[in-house]
Amino acid sequence: MRLLRFGLWFWLLAVAVGWPLQAAAQVAQEANFPVQALTSSAPSRIEVGARMGVLVDPTGTLSIEQVQSPAQAWQRIDRQSPNFGFTHDSYWFRFQIDNRDAQTLARFIELPIPYLEDVQLYHYVGGVLQIHYTLGAQSPFAQRVVRHPNFIMPVQLVPGINQIYLRLASAGTIEAPLRIWDPVRFYAASNDENLAQGSVIGVLLVMVIYNLFVYFSTRDINYIYYIGFVASYLMFHLSLTGYAFAYVWPQAVRWNSFAISTFVASSAFFTCLFTENFLRLRSFSKPAFYLVRSLSWFYALLLLVTFVLPYSWTIRVGASVAVPTAAIALFLGYWRWLRGAKFARFYCLAWTAILIGLAVLSASKQGWIAFNGWTENASQIGIILLVVLLSFTLADRINNDRTLRLNAQAVALGHERSARASQQALIQATEHANRELEQRVASRTNDLNATLEQLKSANDRLQLLSTTDRLTQIGNRAFFDTSIASELRRATRQGTPLTVMMLDIDHFKRVNDTHGHLAGDACLRALADLLRTRIHRAGDILARYGGEEFVIVLSATSMAQSLHMAEELRAAIESMEIRFEEKLLRITASFGVVCAVPHPTQTVQNFLAAADHALYEAKGAGRNCVRTATLG
Structure with missing residues (x-):
């Protein structure tokens, strides 16, 4: 009897101690399994954002059963946007959708990152798998449930808790800006997006065709470089947004796997050629010319190796040097402008526009500024301004060159008239006038020699200043x-x-x-x-x-x-x-x-x-x- 009473007290003590620990563990587990409340009257588009649990799979071998184990160390996402950059790891995400209606709700889960290679979604209710999607850029486009450039995964959300698991793997970046859509509103928004993308694509095509005709009339090689840049960027944009895979090459899975890095390299290649020739760097600055020429050869090589080397390598290289290249092009443009080349002003405005657009988009992605239609499309607005302003730049330089030629002709004509007048005066001059002229020539010769000496001294001082660092007074x-x-x-x-x-x-x-x-x-x-x-x-x-x-x-x-x-x-x-x-x-x-x-x-x-x-x-x-x- 005493033994039985002791056992009862021991059990009560174990429950009293163990239950809080178990409850604390459950709370800690659910803290990394966030819940999205949903009703039929909820907003038609819900941004999941960072309200997900994340599990890193460095080996890429974890199965859905293994990630569901309570022993797995799920973590919160500690950044505003679930963007994990370039990585070879696989990532698992999970969250719960609490359907608070009494009826099943049909919803779309959208992943607007078309270039991810492996996308798997699991929908569980009460531990029972409802549906499993296997998508990704490595699978033919025809296998997608919803024909759309982005990954669209329909789910039927039953009343109560619906558990969502998502696995992402890619040779490039890992991003998971998930959205939950009402299907009707999704198709309406998709139509608006298609219209906006069609406008961007239309502008780029118009600029390619228009400037091609201008090239045929002017034979200016800069137009070929400009057309090459715009066409390359257009194909890069189509590849990045998934429209190329959806509508241009839906069966070319292997080509689609490295098309982005190919067009990044070709865009940068034509950018370097355009910058070098348009700014006339060969005659302006040898170091700048050789720098840009070296970059163009680098991108030409990168363009070739995108067909043979892994995408994970070429996209990292291309992405790491693309922004510095744009910055160099912008710096050289402002340098030329400040050194008196007025034809570079539209060039500078063009590159400033695209860099501002990229900066606004990056700031919105990091959560530093409000995320809206303007900030979301900042890069597209910037590239349209870049393309249009570069076209103005070419036309402006043609007008500038024409003005310089007319001015040179006017100066030459004035010199010719002056020479004729001088010749007539010499013919009509007397011997006395000739002697006076000789004296004046001698005087002017002396003045010219003195001026040349002053100029040589000034050039020597300028040479010293150009090779001396102003702050430290040593060589620069x-x-x-x-x-x-x-x-x-x-x-x-x-x-x-x-x-x-x-x-x-x-x-x-x-x-x-x-x-x-x-x-x-x-x-x-x-x-x-x-x-x-x-x-x-x-x-x-x-x-x-x-x-x-x-x-x-x-x-x-x-x-x-x-x-x-x-x-x-x-x-x-x-x-x-x-x-x-x-x-x-x-x-x-x-x-x-x-x-x-x-x-x-x-x-x-x-x-x-x-x-x-x-x-x-x-x-x-x-x-x-x-x-x-x-x-x-």
Whole structure:
């Protein structure tokens, strides 16, 4: 009896302790299984957003039974939009729809990301599977339940709790901006979307055809590059939005799997060709010309390899360099405009429009600004403005060139008339007038010689200013590019070692943020003064490479000597005290050093790339240290 009573008390104690723990575990589990309340009077479109649980599957092998196990560590989505970027992982999402009506409601679940390769949806009620969809860009378009560019998955929501599981996998980005639609309202919205997309596509087609006719009349190669860019972007847009797979090549599954990266590369390729030729970079700036020409060759190669290399590799490369390329094109346009090329103004406005559109779209995706029809279509509005303004740009440059030719003809005609008048005067002049003319010619010759001397002096000063960094009063990037090329040729010819040393001020942004940019300028000047006192041999080069980065070139110096100097410089910088506004500032620097006897196949870029790699190793090793690299 006493034993029975003890057992009863033990059971009650176990229940009293275990029930709260079980309840807490249940609450924690349901916290990652959010519930979407739904009635027939609810809004016709519901944005699921981040109200889902997420489970990362790095191996991509979890089954639906395994993800339903209570042991799985489901997590909340900690970002405004469920966008996980480029990843090789598979992702599981889950949420619950609570149908609070007494009748079954028909709804569509939309995933508006057409390029995902594997999309699977599971609909459970009370642990019983109701329907399972297997979709994705790797399956023929005809297998889709609803014929639409996006993934549309119909579900019949019974009264009560309906559990939804979604598995996504892709070689590109993983995004899950799910929407729950009333079917009638979905088709109405889809028609509106088709109309908007048709307008965009129509504008792009009109611009292609119109400018093709203009090319036939002008034979200006820039129109071919422009047409190539617009046509490539049009195909990229159709591929990205799923319209190409839905209506152009619904059976070409393999081609559809890499079409996006192909058209990204071709769009960037034609952008580089257009920028190079339209801005006349060959005659304006050799470095800018070679930069853009190198980018065009890079994109040509990328365009070819999209057909053979995995999409997961080519899309990452294309996406990572597309925005910098657009920024370079915009920078060069404003540079040309500020240097007096008025024909570049529409070009600058065009690229500014698309970058603003992309910035607005990115801000809305991150939740920084309101998400509405304008922000959702900001990139499309930007590309239309880009295409139209670029067309205006071409026409404006033709008019500008015509005006310049007319002005040149007018000047030439004026010169001709003046020459005839002068000739007539000479014929009618007397011998006295000839002697007076000789005196005037001699006087003007002297004036001209004096003017030429002044011009030469001004040119010398201008040359010095153009190769000197204004802040630090040491060589700038242009001086460095010219000087190292000469030193590389000499070292190659003589067979002597050449050292390239790159150094970067550690945490320089923190100096600017804490003490202000004037303090940062003071640090840069102090560092330049220190380096100037130690780099003074003939043939050695000291320059500010950009920002807080400096570069040193040592001729006929071994690796051991270079490392010794780098360590001395590093220690001197660490011990240097910089006075600024009654404050005492200290800085450190990281060094990357490469030393080798160059051979004819090696370029300046080989040395710079190796030194930059060593510099990044120094940064990764904790900064305030020296790292070396060898030429590949």
